[in-house]
Every structure is written in structure tokens, then in C-alpha cells.
Amino acid sequence: xxxxxxxxxxxxxxxxxxxxxxxxxxxxxxxxxxxxxxxxxxxxxxxxxxxxxxxxxxxxxxxxxxxxxxxxxxxxxxxxxxxxxxxxxxxxxxxxxxxxxxxxxxxxxxxxxxxxxxxxxxxxxxxxxxxxxxxxxxxxxxxxxxxxxxxxxxxxxxxxxxxxxxxxxxxxxxxxxxxxxxxxxxxxx
Numbered sequence: 001x002x003x004x005x006x007x008x009x010x011x012x013x014x015x016x017x018x019x020x021x022x023x024x025x026x027x028x029x030x031x032x033x034x035x036x037x038x039x040x041x042x043x044x045x046x047x048x049x050x051x052x053x054x055x056x057x058x059x060x061x062x063x064x065x066x067x068x069x070x071x072x073x074x075x076x077x078x079x080x081x082x083x084x085x086x087x088x089x090x091x092x093x094x095x096x097x098x099x100x101x102x103x104x105x106x107x108x109x110x111x112x113x114x115x116x117x118x119x120x121x122x123x124x125x126x127x128x129x130x131x132x133x134x135x136x137x138x139x140x141x142x143x144x145x146x147x148x149x150x151x152x153x154x155x156x157x158x159x160x161x162x163x164x165x166x167x168x169x170x171x172x173x174x175x176x177x178x179x180x181x182x183x184x185x186x187x188x189x
Contacts, residue, residue: 021062
């Protein structure tokens with residue numbers, strides 16, 4: 001038997017059902033493989049778990065998913081760029097490999113840039129919705145202020161200004177001056 005392999009008798013003595021992790025797996029995930037066997041492949045640590053098993057801390061779970069040079073959930077991680085070179089291209093250019101690599105990296109950047117641009121557009125749409133709702137709130141505040149001015153002063157000139165400002169569609173971002181002809185009162189919003 002190899003190190004890390006558990007015999008049927010040992011599994012039975014530990015009370016391990018089929019497909020269950022060894023009781024020391026969580027500690028092995030926390031502290032790493034045994035120092036005597038640094039390259040030992042341990043299921044759930046640096047090797048795939050048995051088919052049908054799942055990661056997690058529930059009974060029968062295999063602890064946390066491993067973080068290693070190999071992503072056991074999706075296959076090997078890579079930062080590789082695939083380059084295909086025809087034999088006639090090798091004869092024609094001195095720097096074929098470098099040129100192909102640069103071309104492949106540019107294509108990858110363009111793919112990522114498109115995603116980034118779509119994210120920017122989505123963020124801009126959110127900002128537009130927020131600014132339009134804050135503008136409508138500011139306009140409502142302006143109309144309430146003008147109405148309060150009308151109630152307090154009850155002059156016809158305030159009523160005329162309220163109707164005129166609503167017809168013109170004043171925005172709260174502008175400096176709005178309402179002058180009551182009789183009292184020369186200014187309202188700033």
C-alpha cells in the first residue's frame with residue numbers, strides 16, 4: 001500500500017462509510033500535507049475527491065474546496081495563450097512566435113475590454129436613473145416651497161410665479177429666484 005491509502009479494515013475501525021473523507025482531512029487542509037510526504041496527493045487537499053462526493057462541512061462533506069495550482073472543480077488553471085504557427089510562417093519571419101503571442105494577447109485584451117465597456121454602460125444607465133429620480137424629487141421640493149410661499153403671502157403674484165415656473169419646467173439645480181412684487185421676498189433652492 002502507498003502512503004495515504006486507507007485499507008478496508010482501517011476505514012471500518014474509524015467508522016468511515018464509503019465515499020466519506022478521513023477524519024483528519026480538515027486538519028490536513030488547514031496545516032498542509034505531512035512533512036515527510038510533501039508531494040503526496042490527498043483527495044480533498046490537492047487531488048480530486050471521489051465521484052458523487054461534495055465539499056462542505058456537513059456530515060460526509062470534504063471540507064473547503066482546495067486552492068492549488070490545479071482547480072479541482074474546473075480543471076487546470078492556466079494563463080496560457082495558444083499559438084498556432086504554420087511552417088511557411090516560420091521561414092518568412094524571424095520573430096514569428098513573439099508576433100503570434102502579441103496578436104493573441106491583443107485579442108484577449110479586446111475580449112476583456114468589451115466586457116468592461118458593457119459594465120460601464122450598465123453603470124451609466126444606473127446613474128441616469130438615479131439622477132432623474134433626484135431631479136424629480138428636487139422639482140417636487142421646489143413646487144412645495146412655492147406653494148408654501150403662496151399660502152404664507154397669499155398674493156396673486158406668487159400664484160402667477162408658481163404657474164409660470166411649472167409651465168417652464170424649472171430644475172432644482174438652477175438658482176431660482178421668486179420675487180413677490182409686494183414684499184420683494186427671495187426664495188433660493
